Amino acid sequence: MSFADLGLSDELLQAITAKGYDTPTPIQAQAIPSVLMMRDLIAIAQTGTGKTASFVLPMIDILAHGRRRAMMPRSLILEPTRELAAQVAENFEAYGKNHDLKMALLIGGVQMGDQVKALNEGVDVLIATPGRLMDLFERGKILLTGCDLLVIDEADRMLDMGFIPDIETICSKLPASRQTLLFSATMPPPIKKLADKFLSNPKSIEVARPASNNTNIAQHKVLVDSRKKREALRYLLQNDNVSTAMIFANRKTTVRELNKSLQRHGFQSGEIHGDMDQSARIAELDRFKDGKINILVCSDVAARGLDIKGVSHVFNFDTPWHPDDYVHRIGRTGRAGATGRAFTLVGKEDLEAIENVEKLTGGAIPLYKIEAEAAEERPARESRPRREERAPREERSEKPRRERAPKADKAEATDKAPRAAREERAPREDRAPRAEPRAESRPRRSEPSEPPSKPGEWNGPVPGFPGISAL
Numbered sequence: 001m002s003f004a005d006l007g008l009s010d011e012l013l014q015a016i017t018a019k020g021y022d023t024p025t026p027i028q029a030q031a032i033p034s035v036l037m038m039r040d041l042i043a044i045a046q047t048g049t050g051k052t053a054s055f056v057l058p059m060i061d062i063l064a065h066g067r068r069r070a071m072m073p074r075s076l077i078l079e080p081t082r083e084l085a086a087q088v089a090e091n092f093e094a095y096g097k098n099h100d101l102k103m104a105l106l107i108g109g110v111q112m113g114d115q116v117k118a119l120n121e122g123v124d125v126l127i128a129t130p131g132r133l134m135d136l137f138e139r140g141k142i143l144l145t146g147c148d149l150l151v152i153d154e155a156d157r158m159l160d161m162g163f164i165p166d167i168e169t170i171c172s173k174l175p176a177s178r179q180t181l182l183f184s185a186t187m188p189p190p191i192k193k194l195a196d197k198f199l200s201n202p203k204s205i206e207v208a209r210p211a212s213n214n215t216n217i218a219q220h221k222v223l224v225d226s227r228k229k230r231e232a233l234r235y236l237l238q239n240d241n242v243s244t245a246m247i248f249a250n251r252k253t254t255v256r257e258l259n260k261s262l263q264r265h266g267f268q269s270g271e272i273h274g275d276m277d278q279s280a281r282i283a284e285l286d287r288f289k290d291g292k293i294n295i296l297v298c299s300d301v302a303a304r305g306l307d308i309k310g311v312s313h314v315f316n317f318d319t320p321w322h323p324d325d326y327v328h329r330i331g332r333t334g335r336a337g338a339t340g341r342a343f344t345l346v347g348k349e350d351l352e353a354i355e356n357v358e359k360l361t362g363g364a365i366p367l368y369k370i371e372a373e374a375a376e377e378r379p380a381r382e383s384r385p386r387r388e389e390r391a392p393r394e395e396r397s398e399k400p401r402r403e404r405a406p407k408a409d410k411a412e413a414t415d416k417a418p419r420a421a422r423e424e425r426a427p428r429e430d431r432a433p434r435a436e437p438r439a440e441s442r443p444r445r446s447e448p449s450e451p452p453s454k455p456g457e458w459n460g461p462v463p464g465f466p467g468i469s470a471l
């Protein structure tokens with residue numbers, strides 16, 4: 001099967017070839033013909049499957065004909081985070097280069113005046129996070145009655161972030177006859193309910209989880225005394241041919257402290273988490289993408305869905321509380337046919353979580369023992385892991401320090417954040433499983449340093465996202 005078999009236009013086929021793709025991924029092969037036939041769609045697929053192109057490509061051909069009108073976007077894509085919105089915008093830019101379409105990106109942290117101006121000029125594709133879109137809608141700056149195509153991307157993450165009421169409101173403002181495409185990695189009951197309510201006779205597609213089925217990723221768990229996790233991590237960073245690594249931690253405070261500690265030990269590391277403002281996050285990501293640092297310590301929400309090429313290693317400093325996050329985390333490596341390695345450090349406090357991960361991924365993750373002897377033979381920049389952190393046998397003889405409870409960081413949160421601040425709130429960060437979604441405590445101020453030259457056009461760069469056009 002080739003892209004030419006899917007019913008896409010020649011202009012689009014040229015753009016796909018220019019991007020270097022010749023074979024559609026399974027989700028693209030299944031979704032594109034149905035979307036072109038204007039059918040609603042439910043796709044159970046996660047990032048890494050090529051799902052973005054499965055809606056971006058047919059949308060470009062659908063929107064190729066038609067007229068833009070002021071304040072009335074012709075299509076709308078909802079994304080849970082600014083980074084994902086920017087990534088979708090990048091896709092539109094690459095695939096839409098042979099089309100005369102205007103796109104606008106409505107995300108928090110970007111000046112509203114420019115966004116309003118672009119909306120007034122008319123846009124074909126509006127890519128938005130729900131919070132910012134609702135803000136503009138409530139201010140009467142946008143009309144959704146001309147929006148005939150809606151994409152709800154990462155619906156389960158929207159649920160986690162408390163965006164479902166906003167999405168319901170948004171859906172009710174769009175024409176009832178619109179086409180709706182819903183993408184979600186999982187289908188929990190509230191998402192099923194949303195789909196039943198707002199989609200009509202949808203085609204359903206489910207594609208395999210890329211990460212858990214991805215044999216390109218060698219997965220390991222390392223049993224370690226909780227107090228020795230940093231040492232174990234440093235040992236692995238120095239001894240496992242790490243070229244680029246993403247390190248995940250469950251709490252923002254851990255992300256910050258771990259990054260500081262790695263830097264103190266001479267590693268070229270940076271951090272991204274939900275407490276950083278937009279420009280700082282983008283700057284840090286760019287440093288990582290440009291190779292100025294080769295280690296990025298991340299929280300789940302900040303790193304969700306980011307498509308960064310060539311990550312050789314993923315480390316789980318903590319086992320994620322939600323097993324789905326494990327799949328998302330390790331899926332940062334082993335992308336696009338490359339091989340990758342994923343290590344999960346398992347302290348006593350992680351034992352229940354790792355069991356849940358193994359249930360989800362369908363088998364025990366192979367145990368990896370750190371060879372302290374090997375470490376001692378190498379010149380190291382810091383103290384090496386000692387024998388007692390290698391195996392559970394020694395661990396049992398020690399009383400591990402109690403991990404700080406997730407609620408330590410919860411004090412930073414409140415549900416009373418204004419709407420603007422609800423963009424990117426991080427429900428899974430810094431809290432134990434099953435807690436209620438919450439907003440972060442303070443509004444995020446994150447104006448980019450310079451406004452793009454021509455709002456709303458394909459060729460206006462977004463600061464920090466080279467090559468993305470936006471407002």
Ligand code: AMP
Binds near residue numbers: 051
């Ligand atoms: P996504 O699931 O949309 O996040 O895409 C994951 C990665 O797959 C991105 O780097 C895409 O550029 C890439 N990709 C998308 N479609 C294809 C394709 N047909 N062949 C190879 N790679 C693709």
